[in-house]
Amino acid sequence: MNFPEINLAEIATLPIDSFREMDYLAVRQYNLPIELMMENAGLNLARLASSFLPEKGEILIGTGTGNNGGGGLVAARRLAAWGYEVFLDIPDKNLNELPASQLKKALKFGAKIEKQKNPKLFIDAYFGFSQRLPLPAIFVKALETANQFQCPKISLDLPSGFNKQTSESLFKPDAILTLAAMKTELIPLLKTTQIFVADLGIPSFAYKEFKTEVPVTFKKSGLFSVKL
Secondary structure, eight states, X not given: OOOOEEEGGGSOEEOHHHHHHHHHHHHHTTOXXXXXXXXXXXXXXXXXXXXXXXXXXXXXXXEOSSHHHHHHXXXXXXXXXTTOEEEXXXXXXXXXXXXXXXXHHHHHTTOEEOOOSSOSEEEEESOOTTOOSSOOHHHHHHHHHHHTXXXXXXXXXXXTTEETTTTEESSOOSEEEEESSEEGGGGGGGGTSEEEEEOOOOOHHHHHTTTOOOOGGGGTTSEEEEEO
C-alpha cells in the first residue's frame, strides 16, 4: 500500500502541548467524540500496519490503559477482521472505560491476549501524548522486550517513553504514526525513523485556532509520510 510522501518543509508542524490543547478543544467545543477519534486512529494504524505486513502473519499489539491503547485495540479489531493473527500484550489490565469496551470488541473479532516471542510485526500503543516519565516498571520491561523483536516496529502517535525535551525515546520504533499533525518534537527522529501522519477527524476551524491548517493530503488518503 502506497501513501503520499510530503516534504517536511511543505507542511506545518505542531508542538505536542499545542496538539493536546487542540485535541481537548475538538472534544469540548466541537463535540467530536473521543470514541470516533479512537476509531479514526485505529483504522489508520491498521492501514499502515497492513502495508508493513501485506501477507497474513502474527501481529503483536502492546496496549496501555488509556485512549492510545484504545486506538491500538481498534487496530487489533480491524486487522483481525482482515485475516491477520492478532495478539495483545496488556501489562496493566485496569483499562479505562473506552479501551475496555474496545478490548471486548477486539476479542470478539478474534484477537487474543497472548504474548508472542517472534511476531512478524509489533505495534506500540502503550502510551500517547499524555504519557509521563518515568514509565511504570511493568511497561519499561515490556518495551525492553519489544526492542529486541526482529521485526518491523510501529509506534502509535508517540513512541512510549518519549522525552519531548530531548526527542529521545525508551522504545525504538522503525515507524511512527502520529495523529492530526506532524509533531515538532518528532522532527529529529526523521533521520532514523519513518514518520507518518494520519487524519484524526479534527475540524479545520480547530486547526485555525492554533494558526495551522488541516494537511491537504488528508483529502486524498487520510494518511501520508513525511520526508526531510
